[in-house]
Structures are given as C-alpha cells and as structure tokens.
Amino acid sequence: MSKVYEYVQDRIIRALEEAIENGGPAPWRKPWKGGMPKNYITKIPYQGINLLLLEGGSYLTFKQIQELQRKNPEVKLKKGSKSYKIYFWKPVERGEGEESEKDREKDRPNFIFRYYNVFHASDVDGIADDTADFINDPIESAERVVSAYKRECQINIKVGSDRAYYNPTLDSITVPSINQYENVTEYYSTVFHEMIHSTGHITRLKRFEDAPGQTIFGSESYSKEELVAEIGANMILSMLGIEDQNQQKNSVSYLHNWLCRIKEDRGLIISASQHAQKASDFILNFIEGEYIENDLKLTEAI
Numbered sequence: 001m002s003k004v005y006e007y008v009q010d011r012i013i014r015a016l017e018e019a020i021e022n023g024g025p026a027p028w029r030k031p032w033k034g035g036m037p038k039n040y041i042t043k044i045p046y047q048g049i050n051l052l053l054l055e056g057g058s059y060l061t062f063k064q065i066q067e068l069q070r071k072n073p074e075v076k077l078k079k080g081s082k083s084y085k086i087y088f089w090k091p092v093e094r095g096e097g098e099e100s101e102k103d104r105e106k107d108r109p110n111f112i113f114r115y116y117n118v119f120h121a122s123d124v125d126g127i128a129d130d131t132a133d134f135i136n137d138p139i140e141s142a143e144r145v146v147s148a149y150k151r152e153c154q155i156n157i158k159v160g161s162d163r164a165y166y167n168p169t170l171d172s173i174t175v176p177s178i179n180q181y182e183n184v185t186e187y188y189s190t191v192f193h194e195m196i197h198s199t200g201h202i203t204r205l206k207r208f209e210d211a212p213g214q215t216i217f218g219s220e221s222y223s224k225e226e227l228v229a230e231i232g233a234n235m236i237l238s239m240l241g242i243e244d245q246n247q248q249k250n251s252v253s254y255l256h257n258w259l260c261r262i263k264e265d266r267g268l269i270i271s272a273s274q275h276a277q278k279a280s281d282f283i284l285n286f287i288e289g290e291y292i293e294n295d296l297k298l299t300e301a302i
C-alpha cells in the first residue's frame with residue numbers, strides 16, 4: 001500500500017475512534033448551496049412536477065440559446081445534448097359560443113397540460129456559471145485528474161445541480177458547481193467521491209455486487225460502497241496534496257453515518273480502504289507521473 005494511502009486509512013480510523021469515544025462526530029453538513037432548477041435567463045424557479053423530474057441547475061430554451069448566440073458566437077449547444085421537458089398548465093381561452101352553460105355556471109377554469117423543451121446550462125458552451133454563491137478558483141492538479149478521467153473513461157460529468165450522485169445505469173455523474181461551495185476542497189471531495197463510485201462500473205473495476213442500479217439504499221453493500229467512495233476521495237485529495245481540515249472533519253461525519261448502520265467495524269474500514277485504493281489508482285493512473293511529487297512530499301512529512 002502506498003504510504004499516502006496508508007496514512008489516509010490510519011488517519012480516518014484514528015479520527016473515527018476519537019469521535020466515537022467523544023460521543024460521535026458533529027453531524028454531516030451538506031457542503032454546497034442552492035442549485036434548485038430554474039430558468040437561466042428569467043431566474044424563475046420551476047415548480048410542481050418539474051422539481052421531481054429535473055436535475056438542479058439552470059435551463060435554457062433553444063430560442064434563449066439562439067438569442068445568446070447572436071450576441072456571442074462562442075455560445076453553443078454541445079453535440080448530443082438531450083433536452084428536458086418543462087410541464088405547465090395553460091389556460092384555455094374559449095370563444096363565447098364554445099363555453100357551455102355548465103362551464104359558465106361553475107365558473108370552471110379550463111387548463112390544458114402542456115410542455116416545452118429546455119437544455120441544461122452545463123450542456124451549453126460559452127455561458128457563465130449562474131449557480132455561483134461563492135467564487136472559487138479551480139485547482140489545476142485536481143482539474144487534470146477530472147479531465148483525464150472524463151476523456152479516458154468517456155463518462156459524462158454534469159456540473160451545476162442541487163444534488164451529487166453517480167447513476168450506474170446511465171454511467172453518468174452529477175455534481176453541484178464549484179461556485180456552490182464555500183470551501184473549494186469540498187467541491188473536489190464531492191467530484192472524486194462520485195468518480196470513485198463510477199469506477200465500480202462493469203466496464204471498469206466491476207465492484208458492484210448487485211446489478212447496476214439494483215443496490216438497495218441502506219443495505220450493507222450500499223453502505224460499504226459509500227465507505228469506499230468517501231475513503232477513495234480522501235486518498236485522491238491526499239495524493240494531490242490538497243487536503244483541508246474542515247473537509248476532513250466533515251468526511252469523518254459522513255463515514256460515521258454509514259458505519260452506524262452496520263456497526264462500527266475497523267475491519268470494514270480496512271477492507272473498504274483496499275477497494276478505495278484500487279479505485280484511486282485506477283483514476284490517478286490516467287495522469288501517471290504527475291502526482292508523484294506530492295506522494296514524496298507527504299511521505300517525508302509522516
């Protein structure tokens with residue numbers, strides 16, 4: 001095991017044991033803000049059923065994209081982008097003659113269910129990120145890891161949402177945008193967490209015991225996969241030398257949540273760490289040679 005991985009595993013076990021001794025760590029807090037689905041131009045949030053059907057973030061109609069394109073030719077809808085439907089009730093205007101006696105009596109409003117198509121802002125090149133609550137500079141080394149993984153694994157990473165998850169059926173990752181985070185390390189922690197999940201896919205490390213999408217939330221294999229993802233994210237951050245104490249504390253709270261469901265177990269952390277290590281190596285291999293410097297620095301510091 002690489003010295004950095006060993007260090008991360010031991011640090012996590014120590015922090016968990018310490019936290020448990022002291023009555024458990026502080027509750028996990030969601031490290032990002034906002035990102036509810038809304039229109040990019042009008043900023044009006046979508047309502048009703050749309051909230052259940054849409055990812056978070058901003059959306060534009062094709063017409064809105066064309067209008068922006070007229071002002072700035074850099075604006076472009078990415079090839080192969082899929083559209084989403086926005087549903088709404090449209091009042092029906094009737095002519096006098098069409099309105100029946102019954103309708104008039106009941107003063108019944110007449111609406112029909114309609115939809116129009118929109119595109120997610122992350123599928124449009126050349127427009128500014130409007131989900132920003134904070135302003136964060138991307139970390140170059142971390143961005144290199146993300147883009148190499150995207151390129152080599154042909155995986156779609158949708159940025160700008162109110163949620164973070166990996167969809168094993170579609171093999172796609174969704175995360176909030178970098179500027180929804182107060183702490184930039186937490187952003188990369190989220191991205192790496194979801195990337196580690198995606199290494200379990202059948203075309204990569206085949207880690208999922210159940211068929212993709214069949215893993216039951218709260219089951220033992222689900223909990224273990226959460227440990228793998230969270231420990232793996234910490235390993236990548238350490239390899240890049242971009243750890244942060246607040247992120248680490250929150251990470252321990254997150255891990256503790258999953259451990260509670262399957263009893264605190266040191267062995268489980270170690271076995272999850274082994275999978276996490278394989279997954280981190282899988283991801284970091286795509287930038288082989290670029291992170292060795294941090295590895296050495298950390299080794300000396302231990």
Ligand SMILES: [Zn+2]
Pocket residue numbers: 193197225226229
């Ligand atoms: Zn997860």
